[in-house]
Amino acid sequence: MEKKIGVIRGDGSSPEIVLEALRVLQKIESLFSHHFTFEEIAMGGAAIDKYGEPLPQHELEKCLACDSVLLGAIGGPKWEGLPGEKRPEKGLLKLRAGMKLYSNNRPATLWPQLADASPLKKEIADKGIDFVVVRELIGGVYFGEHKTFIEDQEEKAVDTMPYSWHEIERIGRIGFEMAQKRRKKLCLVDKANVLDTSRLWRKVLQSIKEDYPDVEYSEMFVDNCAMQICKDPSQFDVIVTENMFGDILSDEASQITGSIGMIPSSSLGDGTRGLYEPIHGSAPDIAGMDIVNPIACILSAAMMLRYSFDMEKEALCIEQAVHRVLDAGYRTQDIYTEGMKKVGTKAMGDAILEAM
Amino acid sequence: MEKKIGVIRGDGSSPEIVLEALRVLQKIESLFSHHFTFEEIAMGGAAIDKYGEPLPQHELEKCLACDSVLLGAIGGPKWEGLPGEKRPEKGLLKLRAGMKLYSNNRPATLWPQLADASPLKKEIADKGIDFVVVRELIGGVYFGEHKTFIEDQEEKAVDTMPYSWHEIERIGRIGFEMAQKRRKKLCLVDKANVLDTSRLWRKVLQSIKEDYPDVEYSEMFVDNCAMQICKDPSQFDVIVTENMFGDILSDEASQITGSIGMIPSSSLGDGTRGLYEPIHGSAPDIAGMDIVNPIACILSAAMMLRYSFDMEKEALCIEQAVHRVLDAGYRTQDIYTEGMKKVGTKAMGDAILEAM
Ligand SMILES: CC(C)[C@H](C(=O)O)[C@@H](O)C(=O)O
Ligand SMILES: CC(C)[C@H](C(=O)O)[C@@H](O)C(=O)O
Numbered sequence: 001m002e003k004k005i006g007v008i009r010g011d012g013s014s015p016e017i018v019l020e021a022l023r024v025l026q027k028i029e030s031l032f033s034h035h036f037t038f039e040e041i042a043m044g045g046a047a048i049d050k051y052g053e054p055l056p057q058h059e060l061e062k063c064l065a066c067d068s069v070l071l072g073a074i075g076g077p078k079w080e081g082l083p084g085e086k087r088p089e090k091g092l093l094k095l096r097a098g099m100k101l102y103s104n105n106r107p108a109t110l111w112p113q114l115a116d117a118s119p120l121k122k123e124i125a126d127k128g129i130d131f132v133v134v135r136e137l138i139g140g141v142y143f144g145e146h147k148t149f150i151e152d153q154e155e156k157a158v159d160t161m162p163y164s165w166h167e168i169e170r171i172g173r174i175g176f177e178m179a180q181k182r183r184k185k186l187c188l189v190d191k192a193n194v195l196d197t198s199r200l201w202r203k204v205l206q207s208i209k210e211d212y213p214d215v216e217y218s219e220m221f222v223d224n225c226a227m228q229i230c231k232d233p234s235q236f237d238v239i240v241t242e243n244m245f246g247d248i249l250s251d252e253a254s255q256i257t258g259s260i261g262m263i264p265s266s267s268l269g270d271g272t273r274g275l276y277e278p279i280h281g282s283a284p285d286i287a288g289m290d291i292v293n294p295i296a297c298i299l300s301a302a303m304m305l306r307y308s309f310d311m312e313k314e315a316l317c318i319e320q321a322v323h324r325v326l327d328a329g330y331r332t333q334d335i336y337t338e339g340m341k342k343v344g345t346k347a348m349g350d351a352i353l354e355a356m
Numbered sequence: 357m358e359k360k361i362g363v364i365r366g367d368g369s370s371p372e373i374v375l376e377a378l379r380v381l382q383k384i385e386s387l388f389s390h391h392f393t394f395e396e397i398a399m400g401g402a403a404i405d406k407y408g409e410p411l412p413q414h415e416l417e418k419c420l421a422c423d424s425v426l427l428g429a430i431g432g433p434k435w436e437g438l439p440g441e442k443r444p445e446k447g448l449l450k451l452r453a454g455m456k457l458y459s460n461n462r463p464a465t466l467w468p469q470l471a472d473a474s475p476l477k478k479e480i481a482d483k484g485i486d487f488v489v490v491r492e493l494i495g496g497v498y499f500g501e502h503k504t505f506i507e508d509q510e511e512k513a514v515d516t517m518p519y520s521w522h523e524i525e526r527i528g529r530i531g532f533e534m535a536q537k538r539r540k541k542l543c544l545v546d547k548a549n550v551l552d553t554s555r556l557w558r559k560v561l562q563s564i565k566e567d568y569p570d571v572e573y574s575e576m577f578v579d580n581c582a583m584q585i586c587k588d589p590s591q592f593d594v595i596v597t598e599n600m601f602g603d604i605l606s607d608e609a610s611q612i613t614g615s616i617g618m619i620p621s622s623s624l625g626d627g628t629r630g631l632y633e634p635i636h637g638s639a640p641d642i643a644g645m646d647i648v649n650p651i652a653c654i655l656s657a658a659m660m661l662r663y664s665f666d667m668e669k670e671a672l673c674i675e676q677a678v679h680r681v682l683d684a685g686y687r688t689q690d691i692y693t694e695g696m697k698k699v700g701t702k703a704m705g706d707a708i709l710e711a712m
Binding site: 084087089093118119120121122124141142144146147148151154155156157158159160161162163164165166191193194195196197199200203222223224226227229230231244245247248249250251252254255256260 | 440443445449474475476477478480497498500502503504507510511512513514515516517518519520521522547549550551552553555556559578579580582583585586587600601603604605606607608610611612616
């Protein structure tokens with residue numbers, strides 16, 4: 001197959017991990033006789049440096065002309081002083097909205113080889129951590145109105161959190177469908193005792209749940225969920241939630257696996273074009289040192305093959321190679337434990353290529 | 357001293373813990389020759405049953421006529437079907453606003469006797485968990501406008517999150533002052549890469565931080581904070597944050613101590629009149645069984661003595677009694693571990709009274 005893949009190399013140490021993911025994709029091309037073309041796209045800090053804004057329209061359009069987009073991570077101290085509109089993150093938000101990617105899928109899985117890395121006690125981790133946070137990605141307070149103004153001689157600010165029925169329904173259905181393919185449990189997380197939007201989420205999900213009679217549906221308050229993720233993560237299969245709660249809970253969820261450098265994510269909309277990225281940040285403090293873990297980015301590339309290109313075999317080829325390399329004891333510094341073989345970014349990439 | 361204490365017995369298993377706290381307060385009266393009068397106040401489910409609303413004006417006024425108020429916990433399945441305005445939680449929100457309690461102080465402390473109860477690994481817990489979440493309590497999305505409406509034949513909802521300079525400044529100063537009395541570190545938690553209100557929080561805190569030169573001030577995104585609380589809670593001393601983030605993070609923080617049944621909280625405004633309550637819920641499933649842990653409520657009473665009545669000796673008397681009882685091995689079922697003496701609610705209260 002021919003596919004055009006947008007590549008956003010990102011900031012900080014991100015270009016180093018994207019490079020390894022591209023080498024893996026090239027290996028897939030030759031192993032499975034596909035043809036990928038890679039289109040370089042500037043977004044985030046790199047785009048600010050080059051064009052003065054985090055996502056110029058022409059770069060967004062390049063993304064829309066690709067079959068899918070691979071991203072490392074963006075941002076860094078260099079751009080932190082900039083006003084809201086000019087910051088690297090704004091490019092990411094604009095990209096998500098511009099590509100209409102309403103569904104962000106963030107798995108929290110404990111790798112058996114890295115079970116020790118979890119900050120949770122062994123008794124808790126041993127019960128298993130294997131759930132997905134399905135986060136609504138282009139609605140809510142991220143995309144509501146934001147205002148800062150003077151009133152009665154005082155500075156004030158207001159953010160608004162809007163949601164409409166269809167925005168909730170489409171992501172709700174994705175949550176139910178994902179649960180059907182997994183352990184058949186969906187938990188809506190919200191703050192329905194305070195927010196009108198949360199009550200609307202409950203109403204919508206309650207109204208569609210009959211279409212998924214095989215899925216066990218439940219509801220939980222976000223404050224309680226933040227507790228339960230530490231207390232007994234094994235209770236969760238699929239969590240569906242709004243944008244801001246999803247941001248917070250998916251980060252907490254990834255942390256309890258102990259291996260943030262391992263966690264990929266996908267963002268999808270109605271079609272098959274998606275955005276794939278590690279959930280970790282751009283780690284500018286270790287840029288250029290050949291120590292950042294490329295696995296989350298490599299696994300993001302595998303997710304792209306599976307979800308955007310329907311290349312299941314190819315995705316598995318990558319994922320199994322990662323497993324074999326971990327089994328063989330290779331570890332980047334972030335997941336290193338005594339007795340293992342500590343390797344750098346490039347050597348980890350080499351080992352994975354080798355194992356494919 | 358003479359003090360009038362408002363008592364909200366609460367719902368579910370809450371009356372059982374409030375009863376033990378009252379016995380402790382009565383013991384303080386006799387040990388230290390104070391005179392407390394207790395004014396019964398209905399709020400939450402109990403008030404709905406009695407008056408048809410969760411906090412009638414006359415009950416709020418009773419609170420305002422007290423020197424301070426002790427609360428157990430409210431809510432339960434019985435009232436869950438009610439519309440937003442009529443739910444037990446609305447009574448609590450109305451009480452916080454009516455008493456102008458803008459500063460909610462939620463300590464997360466690992467009790468040495470219960471170190472094993474933390475869901476975190478021993479290496480992490482051993483570094484110590486001893487921080488406070490200072491949560492803004494009567495602003496933000498909890499008290500913004502909430503709307504549900506039909507537009508273009510579709511159901512929509514909007515919540516608004518407003519903050520003004522003075523609302524931030526007064527809680528910011530409380531955070532700095534608390535840090536001065538502790539390990540001198542204050543961390544503002546927000547989502548300044550997305551929210552205008554968060555950027556205003558940063559502006560206000562940066563503008564007042566010079567008044568507290570001995571305090572090390574930092575800023576952190578809420579998603580990162582949700583991770584750091586699991587990863588290395590020892591890094592935190594005082595966290596100051598807005599209402600909704602404070603709700604989520606303080607619950608996560610309490611969970612990692614492993615002993616939610618032990619954590620009291622105070623809510624204060626400009627004067628000394630406060631509201632003191634356990635951070636745990638009303639646990640209706642174990643109501644009437646004499647097994648709920650009364651310690652969080654007893655420690656809330658101790659906090660009231662310290663912060664509202666300036667009775668430091670009296671507060672210590674209670675806290676030390678709790679320590680002694682735990683040292684002696686007494687445990688309610690929620691904190692029970694093998695080899696300890698399992699006791700019920702009343703027996704735990706007896707043991708604490710005895711130890712005073
Ligand atoms: C960079 C930031 C705007 C972004 C978000 O909050 O969505 C990030 O935290 C994420 O989760 O991808
Ligand atoms: C009951 C609910 C409205 C309340 C809140 O969110 O403030 C509770 O979770 C709390 O933290 O005290």
